[in-house]
Amino acid sequence: MLIFGPVPSRRLGQSLGVNHIPPKTCSYACVYCQLGKTYPMEIKRKRFYSPEEIDRELTEKLxxxxxxxxxxxxxxxxxxxxxxxxxxxxxxxxxxxAHGLKTAVISNASLMSMEEVQEALMQADWVSMKVDAGNDPMWRKVNRPYGSLRFDGMIQGIIDFSKRYQGILVTESMVIKGANDSESEIDDIARVLSEIRPKKSYFMVPIRPPAENWVERPDVRTLRHALRIVQNRCEHEIACITGDESEERFYVTDAIANDILSITSVHPVRETVIRLLLEQKHADFSLIDDLVAQKKLLAFSYEGKTFYRRNLA
Ligand code: SF4
Known part of the structure; x- marks a missing residue:
């Protein structure tokens, strides 16, 4: 399934998702990635699915x-x-x-030095760029980019894009305890954000099972201090997202097993939320147990909660 949802987005309301890249094909291997380890790592742009096929699925879904x-x-x-x-x-x-819908793209920004990538994103109404680090060593530590990518070229690409882009540009930064949450690292991120000048910068913490076990959310005091540093440096709006309550409005049909598999392939979901969805469709939790037994779903524990993610292997 190339189209999934609608799913509740913490920034955009009810959003239909387009899953147009094969599982975990990425230019980064972020330590906090909720989809697990990156395989394969890739920076070469390719044709994965035909635009006609995506459009056909979208039309049917709509x-x-x-x-x-x-x-x-x-x-x-x-x-x-x-x-x-x-x-x-x-x-x-x-x-x-062409369907009269607003479009958004959530990118890790790694290919922003490429003119054709900027041109593609110019078409979208809303673009989110990942900025987890304000310097090369922290970028390599947190995002673990493909070897030939360059930090300075990427940041310059975002700045150039920001100057020309007519839509809404936002950034998102994941703050990780003991990694990029120190005063100097946050100050470096703030400096970069002040150069990009997006409409809004979102700061987030890991709330779902990460690729690496050591990844944790920073404590509240550290996070508050970090936000103050950014607010002092930047003139644009800053927001912090630390919860996951909106998950409870996922849309599912009678084909609930398929819906849960497509949602969890891009978004691990808490057990409590899965139970609510099953209840809505008068389905039993044995449906999830079966998917786990068939190795289609994987169960993970994080911060004392159980999450389910589609097995992308
Ligand atoms: S968090 Fe996003 S950018 Fe990072 S490895 Fe996962 S999919 Fe790629």
Whole structure:
């Protein structure tokens, strides 16, 4: 399934997702990635699926949602990998906009030094860029980029894009305890954000099982201090997202097993939320036990909660 949801987005409301990159094909191997280890790592842009196939699935999905009266605010390109690796991204965005829908892309920004990537993203109404580090060593520690990528070229690419882009540009930064949460690291991130000048910068903490066991959220005092540092340096709006309450509004159909597999392939979901979804469809938890037994779903524990993620292997 290339189209999933709608899922509640913490920034965009009800959003239909486009999963147009094969599992975990990414230019980064972030230590906090909620999809597990990156395989394969990639920086070469390719054709993965045909834009016609994506558009066909989207058209069918929109028709079904229209029949059930389910609202869709946005269509978001948020695959289980890096969306700008798709050489057809520009065409796919344009086809989506032809349905009269607003489009968003959540990118790790790694390929922003490439003119064609900037051109593709220019078409979207809302673009999010990952900025987890304000210097090369921390970038390599947290995002673990593909070897030939260069930090300075990427940041310059985001700055150049920001000057020309007519849509809404936001950034997101994951703050990790003992990694990028020190005063000097946060100050470096703030300096970079003040040069990018996005509409809004979101700061987040790891709330789902990360790729590396040592990854934890910073304590509240450290996070507050970090936000003050950023607010002092930047003139644009800063927001902090630390919760996951909105997950409870996931949309599922009677094909609930398939829906849960497509949602959990890009977004690990808490057991409590899965139970609510099953209840909505009068289904039993044995459905999840079966998916786990068939190795289609994996269970993880993080911060004392159980999460389920699709097995992408
Ligand atoms: S968090 Fe995003 S950018 Fe980082 S490895 Fe995972 S998919 Fe790639």
């Amino acid at each position: 028709q079904r949602l229209k029949e059930t009266g389910e609202p869709v605010d946005w269509v978001t390109f948020v695959p289980d990998g890096e969306p700008t690796l798709d050489v057809n991204l520009k065409e796919e965005i344009m086809k989506t906009k």
